[in-house]
Amino acid sequence: EPEVTQTPSHQVTQMGQEVILRCVPISNHLYFYWYRQILGQKVEFLVSFYNNEISEKSEIFDDQFSVERPDGSNFTLKIRSTKLEDSAMYFCARGSSGGPYTRTDTQYFGPGTRLTVL
Amino acid sequence: SQQGEEDPQALSIQEGENATMNCSYKTSINNLQWYRQNSGRGLVHLILIRSNEREKHSGRLRVTLDTSKKSSSLLITASRAADTASYFCATGVGKLTFGTGTRLTIIP
Numbered sequence: 301e302p303e304v305t306q307t308p309s310h311q312v313t314q315m316g317q318e319v320i321l322r323c324v325p326i327s328n329h330l331y332f333y334w335y336r337q338i339l340g341q342k343v344e345f346l347v348s349f350y351n352n353e354i355s356e357k358s359e360i361f362d363d364q365f366s367v368e369r370p371d372g373s374n375f376t377l378k379i380r381s382t383k384l385e386d387s388a389m390y391f392c393a394r395g396s397s398g399g400p401y402t403r404t405d406t407q408y409f410g411p412g413t414r415l416t417v418l
Numbered sequence: 419s420q421q422g423e424e425d426p427q428a429l430s431i432q433e434g435e436n437a438t439m440n441c442s443y444k445t446s447i448n449n450l451q452w453y454r455q456n457s458g459r460g461l462v463h464l465i466l467i468r469s470n471e472r473e474k475h476s477g478r479l480r481v482t483l484d485t486s487k488k489s490s491s492l493l494i495t496a497s498r499a500a501d502t503a504s505y506f507c508a509t510g511v512g513k514l515t516f517g518t519g520t521r522l523t524i525i526p
Contacts, residue, residue, distance in 0.1 A: 331512075343461065343506065343516040356513050391460055405449050405511055409460040 304392050306410040316381050321413045323375040323392030331395030334377050336388040382417045430523040437494045439520040441507030452492050455504045497524045
């Protein structure tokens with residue numbers, strides 16, 4: 301199955317700036333996820349998004365983070381005021397094709413956005 | 419609680435040999451998945467095994483699951499240079515919890 305695409309591939313920003321990471325999944329899928337991976341560490345779940353609403357979020361996903369699907373296709377992760385520790389790879393994933401309304405266990409990941417906060 | 423710890427952390431083998439990686443987890447699961455990550459890239463789904471399955475095959479991959487020991491293993495047979503990557507186990511439905519990963523290097 302095709303992966304999602306993510307833009308940009310690399311984002312460099314100054315501490316305190318807002319960043320928006322974008323994910324373009326196959327249209328009409330309803331289950332999406334954001335994960336992050338700090339260099340050399342585990343992949344960590346951030347948030348899951350179903351039918352345009354957050355369905356689950358981790359402790360990492362605090363008030364500095366938000367997700368939305370502004371135009372019904374792109375799926376964005378916004379970090380309002382970046383910190384040095386936000387530097388990581390951010391991965392978007394979608395549920396597999398059990399049909400767009402079915403949450404299946406397998407997830408398909410995009411190539412990631414490398415965020416560097418200076 | 420930590421979920422999904424792989425061992426070894428790193429493994430180097432000659433091309434053509436078999437590679438075995440193990441994963442342990444702490445809580446009960448519905449399924450366990452294995453993903454591959456090439457350096458600096460996204461994760462690629464390899465195989466999913468459900469809690470009522472003991473073994474599953476996909477091409478050169480063989481996964482076992484022992485729910486009594488809360489462990490799984492991934493065997494890659496006849497390894498190739500292109501298999502060089504990090505391999506992660508993951509548990510959960512929806513929210514995936516990943517292990518620490520095994521970095522596999524295939525020496526040509």
